């Protein structure tokens with residue numbers, strides 16, 4: 065990526081930060097003019113708004129994101145986070161083959177670099193690799209400053225593109241779905257669309273496979289984006305249960321069309337074959 069483009073993105077990110085901090089002088093002014101209650105109210109409103117925009121994964125306050133496909137048709141997206149994994153990836157690839165499902169793998173760059181053959185195998189089996197940061201700093205990603213965000217996303221993009229130059233990632237998902245004021249801006253500058261989900265069973269923290277599957281089943285419908293993980297104690301069992309669920313539903317798990325676009329909740333995708 066051109067250094068000038070990076071510098072421009074970082075400038076815009078810090079401009080956003082300045083805008084985000086702009087109520088601070090007003091708070092100080094209110095305190096100085098004997099209106100502490102108004103100052104506290106303004107401070108809490110701004111802080112709450114910023115925290116919701118950052119920590120609620122499907123909140124698009126700070127930039128566009130894809131949350132589901134149009135409900136017409138029978139397509140769903142099965143997305144698999146946190147790989148590749150030396151045991152889970154081969155097992156899950158076989159499961160997907162058995163059900164004729166193509167998935168999106170949101171890979172962690174440093175894990176991909178450790179297992180390049182698995183990344184190539186994912187591509188060779190017809191799936192798509194996507195960007196899930198270089199080191200997956202799940203607990204701190206929401207508070208990274210622009211320079212560190214750029215490093216995480218750009219390094220993963222470079223790692224995956226080097227491994228599969230014919231299939232550069234086109235989608236990005238932040239760890240735990242947390243994204244701050246700068247994340248969407250930086251992802252977009254790197255040519256990535258941010259993708260969240262509409263159906264998950266919290267398999268990253270739960271181990272009760274029936275409960276995980278039931279929760280996903282309750283949200284499974286045409287246009288859904290399903291999220292499961294590798295690297296958990298129940299990764300293979302969850303993949304087996306969810307792919308069986310998909311197969312029984314009559315919905316088709318496939319990779320997204322080339323023209324997947326941002327938009328409102330009802331119209332986030334263009335037709336695969338536009339007239």
Ligand SMILES: [Zn+2]
Nearest residue numbers: 145146239240
């Ligand atoms: Zn993750």
